Amino acid sequence: MLKKVAITGVGIASALGVGREATLTALRERRTGIAPMRYLNTLHTEFPVGEVKLSNEEMMRALGIPESQATTRTSIMGMVAVREALEHAQIQGKSGLRVALISGTTVGGMDKSEQYYLDFLENDTKNAYIAMHNCGACTEMIADYFGIFSTVQTISTACSSSANAIMLGAMLIADGRADVVVSGGSECLTKFHLNGFNTLMILDREQCKPFDARRAGLNLGEGAAYVVLEAEETLRRRSVKPLCLLSGYANTCDAYHQTTSSPDGEGAYLSMAKALNVAQLAPKDVSYINAHGTGTENNDLSEGRAIQRIFGEEAPPVSSTKSFTGHTTSAAGGVEAVISILALQHNFIPVNLNFASPMPELEFTPAIDETPRTPLRHVLSNSFGFGGNETSLIFSSL
Numbered sequence: 001m002l003k004k005v006a007i008t009g010v011g012i013a014s015a016l017g018v019g020r021e022a023t024l025t026a027l028r029e030r031r032t033g034i035a036p037m038r039y040l041n042t043l044h045t046e047f048p049v050g051e052v053k054l055s056n057e058e059m060m061r062a063l064g065i066p067e068s069q070a071t072t073r074t075s076i077m078g079m080v081a082v083r084e085a086l087e088h089a090q091i092q093g094k095s096g097l098r099v100a101l102i103s104g105t106t107v108g109g110m111d112k113s114e115q116y117y118l119d120f121l122e123n124d125t126k127n128a129y130i131a132m133h134n135c136g137a138c139t140e141m142i143a144d145y146f147g148i149f150s151t152v153q154t155i156s157t158a159c160s161s162s163a164n165a166i167m168l169g170a171m172l173i174a175d176g177r178a179d180v181v182v183s184g185g186s187e188c189l190t191k192f193h194l195n196g197f198n199t200l201m202i203l204d205r206e207q208c209k210p211f212d213a214r215r216a217g218l219n220l221g222e223g224a225a226y227v228v229l230e231a232e233e234t235l236r237r238r239s240v241k242p243l244c245l246l247s248g249y250a251n252t253c254d255a256y257h258q259t260t261s262s263p264d265g266e267g268a269y270l271s272m273a274k275a276l277n278v279a280q281l282a283p284k285d286v287s288y289i290n291a292h293g294t295g296t297e298n299n300d301l302s303e304g305r306a307i308q309r310i311f312g313e314e315a316p317p318v319s320s321t322k323s324f325t326g327h328t329t330s331a332a333g334g335v336e337a338v339i340s341i342l343a344l345q346h347n348f349i350p351v352n353l354n355f356a357s358p359m360p361e362l363e364f365t366p367a368i369d370e371t372p373r374t375p376l377r378h379v380l381s382n383s384f385g386f387g388g389n390e391t392s393l394i395f396s397s398l
Helices: 020-028 056-063 073-088 110-122 127-132 135-146 161-174 191-199 232-238 266-279 297-314 329-346
Strands: 005-014 099-104 151-155 180-187 223-231 244-253 288-290 378-385 389-396
Touching: 005 020, 005 073, 005 161, 005 232, 005 329, 020 329, 056 073, 073 135, 073 180, 073 223, 099 135, 099 161, 099 329, 110 127, 110 191, 127 135, 135 151, 151 161, 161 180, 161 223, 161 244, 161 329, 161 378, 161 389, 180 329, 223 232, 223 329, 244 266, 244 329, 266 297, 266 378, 266 389, 288 329, 297 378, 329 378, 329 389
Parallel strands: 099 151, 099 180, 288 378
Antiparallel strands: 005 223, 005 244, 180 223, 244 389, 378 389
């Protein structure tokens, strides 16, 4: 039997605000963070997005980083969220513990590569940003800012990246290879993102409508979120109380298509089923599902069919919080993990905004009432990536 993995801290920055309190308030007030574009420099301003409502300079000042220092938006947002997670878990400086950082991202430092590409070609004034392009560099910059991590790893599996980072963190804890793991991910908006998803013709020009018959695509978002994972013996050593447990996790890959989910939801079904098996739970034990729910025609039907296959006619409340944050791509697993934990702690269901018309193919409709049927005990959070890389996490109350 696997060791229990506890969560002792969370940190988040998204379109809903910076910090868990701002996030909780926005969710409870049903206030979306999706709005007209403000920070991304692109001609395609017709698409609403979920941006973190701070400039790079504002975040750098809050972190005490000189504005002259070369860095990237992905790494800055990551620092903001990791700092809150460490403070929440009461981890300060060198602790004598083996502390690991596992961060998921796919875009890495693309924002600066786009901004300074012509400089790279024509002069040497911005060459410091070349090495910051790759995904691992963003994780290293986050780690260097804190200087406490003995192990640093980067996960890049598209939109399941940070969920996989959390799963890997749990494995390091369960195998006794780390005492504490800070896991999650960070991803900033870029023209690369926007143009790529626009080319796939899956962006909605209005607020996204997950699990709605009228759904027309997703709204892109950005953000960073991390959870602090600990072993039971570490909890006793530090005399801290956990927020909840990460009781189940699984990753599968049905490899159906480079960008499209399988019509029958086979990968999603397998990831949820395996996560339930790891947690030693039955489908009826799940109190709420935080769905991947992108608002695209393909994903919502595929995931919906997978949910019905496992839960039958008695599916628990289901909602997609991407109607609040936008699709934060590689950060989504971390962002939605923190939201799932907040829901568990405060016993409420983040509602599925913008829902009006049931999908005729599904027997369930997404949750529009934040009051749970029964007290939340186990929350299932799905994050599905391109290539069929599917990850499910289960968070359980103590």
